[in-house]
Amino acid sequence: MEIDFAAIVKTYIAECDERLATMEEALVALETDPHNDGFLEAIFRGAHTIKGNAGSLGFPKVAGFAHAFEDLLQRFRNHSIPVTPQRITLLLRSVDALREMIAAEVAGAETVNPEHVKLQQQLTDGDAAEPMENPAAAPVPTPRDEPLIKRGAGADAVVDYTSTIRVDTEKLNRMLNLAGEIAIAQGRLRQAMTARGQGNSEALEAHSQVERLSLELQEQIMRVRMVPVGPTFRQYLRMVRDLAQSQKKLARLETQGDDVEVDMSIIEHLRDPLTHMIRNALDHGIETPQARQARGKNPCGVLKLQARHEGGSIVIEVSDDGNGLDREKILARGLALGMATQSEQCSDEDLYGLIFAPGFSTATTVTDLSGRGVGMDVVKRNIEALRGTVSVHSQPGEGTAIRIQLPLTLAIIDGFGVGVGDETYVLPLHAVIECIEMPVTEQQRGGLGVIDLRGAPLPYVRLRDWFGLTSPRPRRENIVVVEVDRVKAGLVVDALFGARQTVIKPLGDKFKNVRGIAGSTILGNGLVALILDVPALMRAVMRAPRDEAVPPFAHRRGEDVAAMSANAEQSL
Numbered sequence: 001m002e003i004d005f006a007a008i009v010k011t012y013i014a015e016c017d018e019r020l021a022t023m024e025e026a027l028v029a030l031e032t033d034p035h036n037d038g039f040l041e042a043i044f045r046g047a048h049t050i051k052g053n054a055g056s057l058g059f060p061k062v063a064g065f066a067h068a069f070e071d072l073l074q075r076f077r078n079h080s081i082p083v084t085p086q087r088i089t090l091l092l093r094s095v096d097a098l099r100e101m102i103a104a105e106v107a108g109a110e111t112v113n114p115e116h117v118k119l120q121q122q123l124t125d126g127d128a129a130e131p132m133e134n135p136a137a138a139p140v141p142t143p144r145d146e147p148l149i150k151r152g153a154g155a156d157a158v159v160d161y162t163s164t165i166r167v168d169t170e171k172l173n174r175m176l177n178l179a180g181e182i183a184i185a186q187g188r189l190r191q192a193m194t195a196r197g198q199g200n201s202e203a204l205e206a207h208s209q210v211e212r213l214s215l216e217l218q219e220q221i222m223r224v225r226m227v228p229v230g231p232t233f234r235q236y237l238r239m240v241r242d243l244a245q246s247q248k249k250l251a252r253l254e255t256q257g258d259d260v261e262v263d264m265s266i267i268e269h270l271r272d273p274l275t276h277m278i279r280n281a282l283d284h285g286i287e288t289p290q291a292r293q294a295r296g297k298n299p300c301g302v303l304k305l306q307a308r309h310e311g312g313s314i315v316i317e318v319s320d321d322g323n324g325l326d327r328e329k330i331l332a333r334g335l336a337l338g339m340a341t342q343s344e345q346c347s348d349e350d351l352y353g354l355i356f357a358p359g360f361s362t363a364t365t366v367t368d369l370s371g372r373g374v375g376m377d378v379v380k381r382n383i384e385a386l387r388g389t390v391s392v393h394s395q396p397g398e399g400t401a402i403r404i405q406l407p408l409t410l411a412i413i414d415g416f417g418v419g420v421g422d423e424t425y426v427l428p429l430h431a432v433i434e435c436i437e438m439p440v441t442e443q444q445r446g447g448l449g450v451i452d453l454r455g456a457p458l459p460y461v462r463l464r465d466w467f468g469l470t471s472p473r474p475r476r477e478n479i480v481v482v483e484v485d486r487v488k489a490g491l492v493v494d495a496l497f498g499a500r501q502t503v504i505k506p507l508g509d510k511f512k513n514v515r516g517i518a519g520s521t522i523l524g525n526g527l528v529a530l531i532l533d534v535p536a537l538m539r540a541v542m543r544a545p546r547d548e549a550v551p552p553f554a555h556r557r558g559e560d561v562a563a564m565s566a567n568a569e570q571s572l
Helices: 005-032 037-057 060-077 085-106 114-125 169-193 201-225 230-234 236-246 264-285 289-294 327-336 348-356 375-385 534-543 558-571
Strands: 226-228 251-256 261-263 301-310 313-320 389-395 399-407 412-420 423-428 432-437 448-453 456-462 478-484 487-493 495-503 517-522 528-532
Touching: 005 037, 005 085, 005 230, 005 236, 037 060, 037 085, 060 085, 060 114, 085 114, 169 201, 169 495, 201 226, 226 230, 226 264, 230 236, 230 251, 230 264, 236 251, 236 264, 236 301, 261 264, 264 301, 264 313, 264 375, 264 399, 327 348, 348 375, 348 389, 375 389, 375 399, 412 478, 412 487, 412 528, 423 495, 448 487, 456 478, 478 495, 478 534, 487 534, 495 517
Parallel strands: 251 301, 423 528, 456 487
Antiparallel strands: 226 261, 301 313, 313 399, 389 399, 412 423, 412 495, 432 478, 448 456, 478 487, 517 528
C-alpha cells in the first residue's frame, strides 16, 4: 500500500502546533512557579517528541533546534542552572522559532534564518542568553496562591493520541448538513403520512423510531463539533505576559470555565475579538505598579477570562481590575465626534457602547496596542456576525468587564415558530421568555408601542408592519416576549406554532446585509421560514421613536419578503 506522505506531514504539523501550545503555556506557568516539576516535564516531553518526529520525517534543522531546546531543559531538570525570567524569555522565543522552522522546512526551505541560528547557540550556551533591554524596569512575576496549572497537570496535558483520531472539519460540516437534511425529510414524510387520516400505525411507529435515531445521530455529531474553550483561553497567557513586560506593568491572566464547550466554528471567530479586548485592557485598564500601589491595590493587575452557560447560550466575560472607563472622557469624545448628545438621561450602558463605534478612541497618543479606534469596532462586528451581543460594565477605579453572549452553535438551534400573515418565522428559543395575548387597547395602534407587563414597561413591534406585510391583521394577536442581555421587548405575531429543532441554512450573499434576518430553515412542509435576528430587532425597537407608525425596516414590502423566501429555497 502506498504511503500518503503528505497526510503524515499534515498530521505532524497539527501535532507540533498542539505540543508547542502546551509548551508555551507551561513555560509561562513555570516562570511563576520555577520549582514545579510538572511544568518542566510537560515542556521537556513536548520538545523530545518534536525532535524525534522531525528526525523520523527527515527534518534535520527542526530536530537539531529541538535538541538544543531539550538540552537546556535538561540542565533545569538536574539543577545545574536555575530557572530565570531571562531563560524563560529565551525559551518562549525559541517556541516561536520552532513554529517558523517547522513551516519553513516542510515547505522545502534550504536556508536557515540567522536569528534561529543565534537562538540555537544561546540555547546551547545556557548562560549566554541575551539580557532584557531594561532589566531594572522589567516586571518581576508575582507569586500566586494557585499556579496557572495544577502541579503535575502539565505532564498530563499532552493529548493521548492513541485514543483520538483527526477528522477534517469539512467532513464534520458535511455530516451535520446531511443529518439536518434527514431531519427535514422526516418532517415532510410524517406530514405526508398523516395528511389523509391517521395513516398506517406500524409505519408511523417505525417512522417515530427512525426519527429518534436521527435525532440522536444529530446530537452526537454536534457533540463531536463541541470543543472546550480552555485551550483558546490559555493561548493568551503568553500574550498577557509579553504585553505586560512591554508596557512595564505587572499583570497576570486567570481563566475560569475552561471546560465549557462551544461549537468549533464559533471558537475560530472568537480569537480576534478576545485579542483586541485583552490588548485594550492591558493598555487602557491595568495601571502601572506605582499607580496601583498609590491607590492601595496589589501592584500586579489581574485579567480574567471566564466562560459559562446561560440557558441555550454561552457567556464569555473579559474583565480587569484596572482604571475602569472614564465616563466624562468618553462623553467629551463622543460630543466632539458627533456621536453623543449632552443629556443627563444618557445611561452608562449607552455611553460605554460608544467605545465600539468605528474610529472612536479616547487615547491621546497612538501606540502599538491601541489608539486608532478600530479594535473594539472589530469586536462588535465579529460578535454580531455570530448572532451574539456584547455589553460593557465598568466601575471607575475598580475595573471593566466586557460581556459577550453567543449561541452554542451556528448549525442547529432550538427554535420557536411564529406566523405573521402567510409567512412563518423562527425565533431562537433561548431568547423567548413567554407569550401573552395582545391587550385589546393596543390592537388599533401602529407598528410600535409600549404595554404594561406586570408593572414594567414593555416596548413592542408588530412584525407585519416591521417587514411591510400587507395582509389584514387577525382579530387576535400575540406578543412573544424576548430578552437579550437582560433587556426585554415584545414581538407581535399572528400565530404561535411552538418549539421545534431548527437546522440553520444560510441565505447567501444577496441577503447577508438584511437587518433582522439571521438565516433560514426548511419546514416540514418543504417551505422556507426565515430565522429572525432577535438582537438586531431588539436594538432597532429600543431606539425607534414610539410614535412611528411604520418602522425603519418596513421599506421591504410583503412581496419582497416572499421573494426572499423563494430565493432562499432556490439557494438551498
